Amino acid sequence: MNIKGFLGSAVSAGIKYKGRADLGLIFSAAPSVAAAVFTQNEVKAAPVIAGIRRLKDGPPYVRAILVNSGNANACTGPQGLADVEAAKSMTASALGVNPEDILIASTGVIGRHMPMGRIRDAIPALSAGLNEYGLDDVARSMLTTDTVEKKATRQIEINGAAVKIAGMAKGAGMIGPRLGPPQATMLAFILTDAAMEPAFAQKALSHAAGETFNRIIIDGDTSTNDTVFFLANGLAGNTKISGGGPGETFLLALKGLMQELAVQIVADGEGVTKIVTVTVSGARSPEEADAMARTIAASPLVKTAFFGNDPNWGRVLAAAGRAGFSLDQNLMDIAINGIEIVKNGQGLGDEAEARAKKIMLGKRYELRLDVGLGGARASILTSDLSMDYVRINADYRT
Amino acid sequence: MNIKGFLGSAVSAGIKYKGRADLGLIFSAAPSVAAAVFTQNEVKAAPVIAGIRRLKDGPPYVRAILVNSGNANACTGPQGLADVEAAKSMTASALGVNPEDILIASTGVIGRHMPMGRIRDAIPALSAGLNEYGLDDVARSMLTTDTVEKKATRQIEINGAAVKIAGMAKGAGMIGPRLGPPQATMLAFILTDAAMEPAFAQKALSHAAGETFNRIIIDGDTSTNDTVFFLANGLAGNTKISGGGPGETFLLALKGLMQELAVQIVADGEGVTKIVTVTVSGARSPEEADAMARTIAASPLVKTAFFGNDPNWGRVLAAAGRAGFSLDQNLMDIAINGIEIVKNGQGLGDEAEARAKKIMLGKRYELRLDVGLGGARASILTSDLSMDYVRINADYRT
Structure with a gap:
């Protein structure tokens, strides 16, 4: 899975699992329009609280997503929020961007503080490893009880320009969405090289999540960490999408891709045979x-x-x-x-x-x-x- | 378990299970004040529909309860209701009482018509077998996936008269009560020799069910057949209970007995270890x-x-x-x-x-x-x- 202007990397930081990648990084060569939907659970993990604030208060452009598995950083109090800020700073330094350019997502056990020393130690290699074929490694690094990575891609034409969308997701248990947009039910990152208005990006993501991720149930439990990030770096060079016919075309492809990921999540659900x-x-x-x-x-x-x-x-x-x-x-x-x-x-x-x-x-x-x-x-x-x-x-x- | 004026009997009618009692009968030597609470599920079994009508429209006195396991007589349409009426008539004939004196409860598989021929064949022996120690046999005959019968008794004094309450219950799965009185979550029959006003009987049962059976969850699913019957035959000779201090005393004992049965139901829930x-x-x-x-x-x-x-x-x-x-x-x-x-x-x-x-x-x-x-x-x-x-x-x- 590769897409213009997005690099990926993953390393084994030893957060919980031994001998497998558990820390992933997605980097966009250009500032990306960012949109997101988050869990509606009243109990929210630190990266979710920080992400909601960042999307609400900050500019609608980011450069990178840092994701870890093994530790949810949920129910970790002020220390958990401080750890999110520290992870943003470390990652931003390594990438030469600003901390506010970094989005964070976590999945794993609730109630344990993040092993920040291990994350600090891992970031140099993580950053150095960024490459255009590394998105598959990120998809693998975010798994917990999942047995396979979930990936999907789409190619469409917007006003004559070829546009690509690539998505990855994880989620196998604690899957039971709650009504009320914006919301989501797992970790998923959707990347596109399409150019678009920030308002369109958020509207398209919220709508597509409501029709896809929001309509799956594995066990009916709702996570504290559900996060879908959507990044559009604009490198396809199309006329900026703000709605209308091009908006419809893009939304249709986005929904199809997210539904494909949703089916993959249910198929790989914990113990699922049907x-x-x-x-x-x-x-x-x-x-x-x-x-x-x-x-x-x-x-x-x-x-x-x-x-x-x-x-x-x-x-x-x-x-x-x-x-x-x-x-x-x-x-x-x-x-x-x-x-x-x-x-x-x-x-x-x-x-x-x-x-x-x-x-x-x-x-x-x-x-x-x-x-x-x-x-x-x-x-x-x-x-x-x-x-x-x-x-x-x-x-x-x- | 025995109690003045109540007789019990059970036989193997071959409704679903082979070689074990699956048809039970409780008979009261005297007309008994009757009260009941039923499932609030929108999908109700035929005996529940018939029981609600009987308690609402008929006189508040009955003589007997016929109960079967193995077949729920639910989702059986007009034939299911006709089968309930037929079972009431057969039982009434054998006992020499009126069909409206008989209450019916069923538990088992949904969507199968009752094997009425087998029930007709079994009723003579069932009726002939009535005896003062037979309530234990009834408690055993109503089990499905239960592994043990649930029973509890209380003895109290009401205005100087010794009064007894005896209860039996079944229920191991599809246990998840729905709010809104009157309601119940399984089959339970509560018998007492106390004398009381019909209005007090219904009020006491509804209140006690709300505090006990209505507060247990095994799997959260709600049955189509949940039924609690309460019969008071008055043979203890106490001043009729209509409320006040004697009402409080009786209610306290009733709640304690029903809570004891509720705990037994959870303890014997399907696969339960905790x-x-x-x-x-x-x-x-x-x-x-x-x-x-x-x-x-x-x-x-x-x-x-x-x-x-x-x-x-x-x-x-x-x-x-x-x-x-x-x-x-x-x-x-x-x-x-x-x-x-x-x-x-x-x-x-x-x-x-x-x-x-x-x-x-x-x-x-x-x-x-x-x-x-x-x-x-x-x-x-x-x-x-x-x-x-x-x-x-x-x-x-x-």
């Missing part, structure tokens, strides 16, 4: 459809049925029934990849279920619930709940 | 405290940390932070059985966590989060999330 699109249709409003889809997608009983390849539709109806909206149980239909197993609230029998079960033995399918009350719909991309999820999370820290 | 009281204090209102305690208690990451004996308090703070209320993360304290591990939003170090971990190696403890904003508190009794929970629920139907 990727299921839960669609609720026939609702009175998009909000009701969304809330029902989220309740179904987060239900332990529904998720264990996915794991067991069991078309146990009673659990789906029961989850929808506790989402907080009035329903008519005699109007509810359920289908798996179009194979109907429930009609008007009643099962269609063993043969239908046997056909659905065959679909469920595969890795990816859609479960659709129509509640028969209106025309609104919503989808959530989710996973099963496996014994490995429990094993991973009972062992994660110890 | 029983944890999650208390949130220092909230601005009881509603906020309650919502935060429920979010923590239902969080997969918190529950897997309980399973792993890991004082992973970052997950607790993160769960509280997504409960929907503004918080100051620098005011949050966490203690496990009084051992503080977080103060003002920051960890107190490895030694404190090591002491907390020793507590967590036990089977039962309290996790307290103080959010430092006010004087309100709430507690939820919950469990861990183990690999066995996943195994049980991936295999339950197939």
